[in-house]
Amino acid sequence: RSGGGNLPGRKNRAMVERDQATLERILAETMTLTHMTGYVQPRQEWIAQIMDGKMKYYSSTEERDFDVVVEGDQASLVGQNRVKASVWGGGVSTWPLQMRVNLKRQAGRCQIVSQVASTY
Numbered sequence: 207r208s209g210g211g212n213l214p215g216r217k218n219r220a221m222v223e224r225d226q227a228t229l230e231r232i233l234a235e236t237m238t239l240t241h242m243t244g245y246v247q248p249r250q251e252w253i254a255q256i257m258d259g260k261m262k263y264y265s266s267t268e269e270r271d272f273d274v275v276v277e278g279d280q281a282s283l284v285g286q287n288r289v290k291a292s293v294w295g296g297g298v299s300t301w302p303l304q305m306r307v308n309l310k311r312q313a314g315r316c317q318i319v320s321q322v323a324s325t326y
Contacts, residue, residue, distance in 0.1 A: 213232050213307075213309060213316060213317070213318055214271070214283065214285050214305065214307050214318070215268060216228060216232055217229065217232055217233070217318060218266035218268070218287060218289075219266075220232070221256060221263040221266065222263045222264065222265060222266055224256055224257060226253060226256075226257055229253050229256070230253065232317055232318055233249050233253070233317060233318050234249070234310065234312070234317040234318060234319045235249060236249070236319065237249040237317070237318055237319055237320060237321070238320055238321070239252050239320075239321045239322075239323065240320075240321070240322040240323060241323055242323050242324060242325060260293075260294055260295075261291065261292075261293050261294070262291060262292045262293075263289065263290070263291045264290040264291060264292075264298065265288075265289070265290045266287045266288070266289045266290075267287060267288040267289075268285065268286075268287050269286040269287060269288060269302075270285070270286050271283050271284065271285045271286075272284055272286075279310060279311040279312075280308070280309065280310050280311075281308075281309045281310075281316075282306065282307065282308045282309065283306075283307055283309075284304060284305070284306050284307075285304070285305050285307060286302065286303070286304050286305075286326055287302075287303050287305070288300055288301070288302055288303075289301050289303045301325060302325055302326050303323055303324075303325065303326075304323070304324045304325060304326040305321050305322070305323055306321070306322040306324075307320075307321050308320045308321075
């Protein structure tokens with residue numbers, strides 16, 4: 207992968223492992239996650255919900271990445287993963303999630319600046 211040393215993969219592992227330090231390091235402070243419902247969730251709220259179990263990720267199995275574009279200090283890609291999770295009090299389900307991820311190199315490091323989820 208270009209432009210991020212597999213940041214989306216590292217983010218997926220950190221979600222499952224509830225690794226707050228890694229999430230805070232690789233997600234830009236202004237990062238937002240747009241859920242399938244259209245809800246735009248700020249970075250700190252998302253991390254807090256991962257840590258307190260409101261968003262519990264059990265696994266994320268990468269299927270493929272495509273539409274990788276690198277332009278200067280920015281990059282984007284679309285990744286498809288099978289994500290097993292329990293979200294906001296719902297039961298455990300496995301979703302085919304497609305995530306459009308935008309990355310940017312800032313202050314010498316690459317971070318995820320936005321994510322938009324849909325299904326495939």
